[in-house]
Amino acid sequence: MREYIYMDNAATTPVKDEVLEEMMPFFKEKYGNPSSIYSLGQTSKVAVEKAREQVAKSIAAKKEEIYFTAGGSESDNWAIKGIAYKNKKKGNHIITSKIEHHAVLHTCEYLEKDGFEVTYLNVDKDGIVDLEELKNSIKDTTILITIMTANNEIGTIExxxxxxxxxxxxxxxxxxxxxxxxxxxxxxxxxxNIDLLSMSAHKVYGPKGIGALYVRKGIKLDSLITGGGQERNKRAGTENVPAIVGMGKAIELAYENLEEHNNKLISLRDNLIKKIEDSIDEIKLNGHRTKRLPGNVNFSFKYIEGESLLLSLDMVGIAGSSGSACTSGSLDPSHVLLGIGLDHEIAHGSLRLSLGDFNNEEEINYVVEELKKIVQKLRMMSPLYDKLEGEK
Structure with missing residues (x-):
């Protein structure tokens, strides 16, 4: 039986061997609390500070500007709420975009209920924010602009x-x-010119449940979690030392091999896009064709449902994801796909295949062949496709 093909690296990535090896001693032998003054605790503290340096170096920041969190969602919440409440005497207006991750959108919606005003910028058909609209949206009361670096669904880089x-x-x-x-x-x-930046380890072959927030020196924000003096009195809670160590190592590895990683993924990505476009009709590539993440491929397939596509792919050993939110109990299609102007019908039939370090050309060929068969089978079951064929 063919080994399972994983093409959902935008959802999460496997922990690399080098990362796990770095983490292991801190579960048993080096288990001290970094806040303790004895040597076992100080060993953990040194490891945490090393990881902080590794993370800071990757984005050209200072070590003291990195604060560890429980993940990207906490970092987004802390950045947005922390700035909003710290600056509410100066203003109450926040600017974001319509295609942000829900960790940003739901946080902004939460603040709207507490008296803040939020402007949600439109994006073009490729998912890129209009800079003129951004400029025109700024008010005297604007205290924060929060725009994602790259979209998690369609891969467009802002x-x-x-x-x-x-x-x-x-x-x-x-x-x-x-x-x-x-x-x-x-x-x-x-x-x-970034003042705050959210990141997460499990997207870069590190462990889940650990992230970080970069805060430029001089930027003041309220704490989200209180109760202790950890993270320089900004984020309470005993540090998750093994995960922090893993995050530092994972990010260090990612940026040591960035060019090699990108060249490989761009080649695989472009080949996958071309082969899908050559093999299947009535489809649309979502996101900018070139200004997109190296491993992101997102297509909408007319006349079929994304969930049926995912289940069929899983049955032949392929993991991807759909832009539709049906799996979370909603019948609404992706807000990102609607944001770039797709109608509900085609937005429902979306598939995201996100490539990673462990994918290869052989897998690309297999996925395209299976996808072609699955799309054809599902369309034959679709009354909309049947009507189209009858009109030809």
Missing amino acids: PIKEIGEIAKSKGIIFHTDAVQAMGNIKIDVNDM
Whole structure:
């Protein structure tokens, strides 16, 4: 039987051997609490600070500007709520986009209920924010702009440096959710004028349940979690030392091999896109064709449902994901696909295949062959497709 083919690396990645090896001693032999002053605790503290340095180096930040969290969602919540409440006497207006991750959108919706005003920017057909609309949306009360570095569904990379320049020129704090971008594109927080940046380890072959928030020196924000003096009195809770160590190692590896990683994934990605377009009709590539994450492929297939496509792929040993949110109990299609102008019908038939370090050309060929057969089979069962064929 063929080994299972995993093409959902945007959802999560496997922990690399080198990362796990680095983590293992901190579960048993080096289990001390970093807050303890004796040697066992100080061993853990040294490991945490090493990881902090590894994470900081990857984005050209200072070590003391990195705060560890429980993941990307916490980092987004902390950045947005922390800035909002710290600056509410200065203003109550926040700018974001319609295609952000729900960790950002739901946080903004939460703040709206507490008296804050949020502007949700439109994006073009490729998912790129309109810089003129951004400029025109700025008010005297604007305290925060939060735009993701790259979209988790369609892979489009936003003009973050230009957004950062706009924010800086207006004296507005700029936060970016870089969870999907980390380990895939080079990020320099100084060159890109980023004030706060969210990241997560499990997207870069690190463990789940650990993330970090970059906070530029001088930026003040309220704490989200209180109760202890950890993370320089900013984020309470005993540090998850093994996970922090794993995150540091994973990010270090990602940026040591960034060019090699990108060249491989771009080649596989473009080949997969071409083969799907050559093999299957009535489809649409979602996201910008070139300004997209190296491993992201997102297509909409007319006349079929994304969930049926996913289940059929799983039956032949292939893991992907759908833009439709049906699996979470909703019948609504992806807000990202609707945001780029797709109608409900075609948005429901979406498939995201996200490639990673362990995928290869042989897998690409197998996936395309199986996908072609599955799409044909599902369309033959579709009354809409049957009607189209009858009209030809």
